[in-house]
Amino acid sequence: LNQGVGEENYRYFLWFLLVHVLMCIYGARVTYLLFYGEILEKDLLNATFYDVATGREVKADWMVVAQYMFRSRFTMAANLLLMSVMAAVLGSFLGWHVWITSRGMTTNESFKWGDVKRWYKQEKKRYEEALKAGIPVGDNNRATMSSGDSDIVSDGDIACTGPTATPIKSQSTVSSNESEKKDAPIYDPGPFPKNIYNKGFIENWKEVFFPRSLRQDALDRWNASLQKKGQKVDMDPIPDKPKVS
Numbered sequence: 001l002n003q004g005v006g007e008e009n010y011r012y013f014l015w016f017l018l019v020h021v022l023m024c025i026y027g028a029r030v031t032y033l034l035f036y037g038e039i040l041e042k043d044l045l046n047a048t049f050y051d052v053a054t055g056r057e058v059k060a061d062w063m064v065v066a067q068y069m070f071r072s073r074f075t076m077a078a079n080l081l082l083m084s085v086m087a088a089v090l091g092s093f094l095g096w097h098v099w100i101t102s103r104g105m106t107t108n109e110s111f112k113w114g115d116v117k118r119w120y121k122q123e124k125k126r127y128e129e130a131l132k133a134g135i136p137v138g139d140n141n142r143a144t145m146s147s148g149d150s151d152i153v154s155d156g157d158i159a160c161t162g163p164t165a166t167p168i169k170s171q172s173t174v175s176s177n178e179s180e181k182k183d184a185p186i187y188d189p190g191p192f193p194k195n196i197y198n199k200g201f202i203e204n205w206k207e208v209f210f211p212r213s214l215r216q217d218a219l220d221r222w223n224a225s226l227q228k229k230g231q232k233v234d235m236d237p238i239p240d241k242p243k244v245s
Contacts, residue, residue, distance in 0.1 A: 007211045014101075014208070017094040024087035031080040035069055044068065101208055104198030116193060123189040130186045137186045 005013045039045065044065045049058040058064055070077040100110045130137050198204065212218050 007213055011209050011211075014094070014097060017090060017097065021087060021090045021094055024083045024090060028080055028083040028087055031076055031083065034076065035073070035080070038073075039065060039069070102201050102204055104195055104204045109195075109197075113195070120189055120192055123187070126186050127188050135186065137188065 045060050045062075047060050049060060049064055049068060050056070051058055097107075100107065105113065127137060129135075199207070
């Protein structure tokens, strides 16, 4: 793409994936039909094949015919294999993007929510085990991150920043963190956090095909806020893209 994928071009990225998935499926289908047509035309399933090494006759079946076609039409066979694999890989990738978009998440947010789910499951388990064992637990309903979670970077908003490299920890550091987590106060984590950006299937997809930053009402509010601050707003040659000067 030679550029980042963001709010205003995410729709084009999804179209890009969809078109390539369809092209791969189409190419694989056409190549398969060419093979199948040749098999029927030459009646290869009823043909007699000979083993080059031993010279003995081999009765035709689908495996034997497939080996014959692969050897005699190597380029087409490789093309069929490549497009079939790419259709599966790109189709899975597209399906994942459809899933996270339907749930109101970006790729970055999906990984962060995975961390939240793991933390919540761990804290909920600790809390339930503490109750069964009669261990005193915190009297508030808000779970707090323990000091042992120092490697977790909080950006204040699960939807804002890009990926952050996790520092490589030595074995002693890992052991120390695990020990601190065991000694950390136990609280009831309460209900699982809600994704405030998940507006429902339809609204989530509206934000993809009609980004908020390109909506006229949002642009008008932004222009009004700039004018209120005394800043001059000019218009770019691109429609609906204001520029501050």
